[in-house]
Amino acid sequence: MQTATAYVNAVYEKACQKDTEQKEFLQALKEFFDTITPVLAQHPQLIEENILERLIEPERIYQFRVPWTDDQGKVQVNRGFRVQYNATIGPYKGGLRFHPSVNQSIMKFLGFEQTFKNCLTGLPIGGGKGGSDFDPKGKSDREVMRFCQSFMTELQKYIGPDQDVPAGDIGVGSREIGYLFGQYKKINSYQAGVITGKPIPMGGSLGRTEATGYGLVYFANEMLKEANQSFKGQRVVVSGSGNVAIYAIKKVHELGGTVIACSDSNGYIFDKNGIDVATLKQVKEVERKRLTAYLEKNPKATYHEGNVWQLEANFTIALPCATQNEIDEVAAKHILAKGVFAVVEGANMPSDLAAIACYHEAGILYGPSKAANAGGVAVSALEMSQNNLRLSWTLEEVDEKLKEIMKTIFLTCRNTAKAYGVAGNYLSGANIASFLKIAEAMVAQGVV
Numbered sequence: 545m546q547t548a549t550a551y552v553n554a555v556y557e558k559a560c561q562k563d564t565e566q567k568e569f570l571q572a573l574k575e576f577f578d579t580i581t582p583v584l585a586q587h588p589q590l591i592e593e594n595i596l597e598r599l600i601e602p603e604r605i606y607q608f609r610v611p612w613t614d615d616q617g618k619v620q621v622n623r624g625f626r627v628q629y630n631a632t633i634g635p636y637k638g639g640l641r642f643h644p645s646v647n648q649s650i651m652k653f654l655g656f657e658q659t660f661k662n663c664l665t666g667l668p669i670g671g672g673k674g675g676s677d678f679d680p681k682g683k684s685d686r687e688v689m690r691f692c693q694s695f696m697t698e699l700q701k702y703i704g705p706d707q708d709v710p711a712g713d714i715g716v717g718s719r720e721i722g723y724l725f726g727q728y729k730k731i732n733s734y735q736a737g738v739i740t741g742k743p744i745p746m747g748g749s750l751g752r753t754e755a756t757g758y759g760l761v762y763f764a765n766e767m768l769k770e771a772n773q774s775f776k777g778q779r780v781v782v783s784g785s786g787n788v789a790i791y792a793i794k795k796v797h798e799l800g801g802t803v804i805a806c807s808d809s810n811g812y813i814f815d816k817n818g819i820d821v822a823t824l825k826q827v828k829e830v831e832r833k834r835l836t837a838y839l840e841k842n843p844k845a846t847y848h849e850g851n852v853w854q855l856e857a858n859f860t861i862a863l864p865c866a867t868q869n870e871i872d873e874v875a876a877k878h879i880l881a882k883g884v885f886a887v888v889e890g891a892n893m894p895s896d897l898a899a900i901a902c903y904h905e906a907g908i909l910y911g912p913s914k915a916a917n918a919g920g921v922a923v924s925a926l927e928m929s930q931n932n933l934r935l936s937w938t939l940e941e942v943d944e945k946l947k948e949i950m951k952t953i954f955l956t957c958r959n960t961a962k963a964y965g966v967a968g969n970y971l972s973g974a975n976i977a978s979f980l981k982i983a984e985a986m987v988a989q990g991v992v
């Protein structure tokens with residue numbers, strides 16, 4: 545029989561030949577494959593089952609036309625996707641991203657990551673992802689509504705509370721979820737569990753808006769505690785200024801750290817006394833303006849064009865919360881030189897492979913996205929539970945459950961890494977633990 549290494553290499557090579565152009569997807573595979581060879585060496589039956597080749601192939605992908613009419617009466621056309629990656633342990637579950645960069649490679653990498661992330665939550669949810677190359681920026685509410693209605697008119701054929709349950713991601717917040725759910729209800733009937741991240745009066749869960757950012761900081765806090773450190777007195781940089789970033793900043797401040805910079809895709813603000821969360825929320829959540837508007841209300845802050853990971857000031861903790869591959873090798877070396885001893889990921893795959901290699905070489909703490917940002921989907925699963933039970937938990941109840949889930953995910957990563965002889969490598973811990981869980985379930989269900 546093939547050795548584990550030969551098997552992993554052969555599956556990766558085949559994927560590279562089949563999906564040559566899908567660079568984000570292949571990157572996600574490589575990051576995962578590099579860590580799981582020891583598991584395959586210990587469980588050769590998984591090689592006989594050809595588990596990897598089965599796992600990396602999405603169960604199905606829908607791609608569809610989304611026509612809509614803009615405020616000038618002109619017909620626009622976007623492309624919609626839903627990748628139903630893996631439903632072995634529960635219904636497909638994962639967000640929808642509206643961003644001009646969306647393509648099949650990005651949808652597949654996100655669906656692949658989601659499958660393992662969802663395993664780590666310990667909740668019965670499979671993996672999926674979807675979205676569109678539609679750009680909500682600069683569109684009126686009515687344009688966004690018409691787009692969402694057209695998108696859902698097609699998507700509703702493929703989803704259901706026990707089948708596939710979408711939610712938000714980049715460019716999709718409670719406004720978009722409200723419009724999407726409204727259209728689903730018009731075509732079908734009220735089935736609260738068909739989508740999560742709903743506005744509270746439509747059956748949403750308290751705490752879902754905050755969950756990814758808070759969960760990230762709870763996970764980071766566990767990593768810091770394990771290293772006899774804490775957020776107290778730390779200077780923190782958070783990239784992005786969207787949903788995940790805002791609530792990560794809020795929680796860091798509650799735990800005694802100071803977030804000195806955050807960003808959008810054009811530039812970043814530096815506020816040495818700490819980003820003012822109330823102002824940031826007003827600018828981004830209420831007024832939906834660019835980050836530069838923060839300066840009108842906080843003139844002491846400064847604005848700089850470019851990537852926040854070029855920041856001149858020293859800092860100790862990096863929380864990337866914007867997008868994939870925002871930290872490359874150059875940025876990683878820069879932040880290490882600035883004194884960073886912990887990188888914990890709120891965005892999906894924000895560090896490229898060379899950046900991750902830099903973290904490992906420097907021996908700093910590294911919290912990978914599929915573990916550290918699992919709080920959002922975990923609370924989405926709690927929203928599904930509340931919808932099924934027809935009750936609503938308080939914010940405190942949801943937050944307590946989130947804290948517990950993030951602590952358990954951390955312990956799973958820590959203990960699995962130790963058991964496989966790579967103590968402190970939370971990337972290996974996350975990949976191995978989630979792989980073992982899904983592989984066992986896939987073997988149990990037979991070759992389907």
Ligand SMILES: NC(=O)C1=CN([C@@H]2O[C@H](COP(=O)(O)OP(=O)(O)OC[C@H]3O[C@@H](n4cnc5c(N)ncnc54)[C@H](OP(=O)(O)O)[C@@H]3O)[C@@H](O)[C@H]2O)C=CC1
Pocket residue numbers: 712713714715716756783784785786787788789807808809810865866867868890891892917918920921
């Ligand atoms: N929302 C959730 O519950 C979860 C989100 N995530 C991940 O967290 C990350 C952020 O998502 P979320 O906060 O929800 O999204 P939002 O749309 O609320 O915010 C995204 C932020 O990232 C910035 N950004 C997006 N694309 C780029 C880019 N190409 N270059 C630089 N900056 C960019 C945006 O700036 P600009 O406004 O200029 O575009 C904005 O500040 C994503 O990776 C997402 O997949 C992970 C788990 C759950």
Ligand SMILES: O=C(O)CCC(=O)C(=O)O
Pocket residue numbers: 637638639640658661709710711712713740892917918920921922924
């Ligand atoms: O809440 C969800 O279902 C999905 C969140 C998400 O898209 C993610 O975890 O990347």
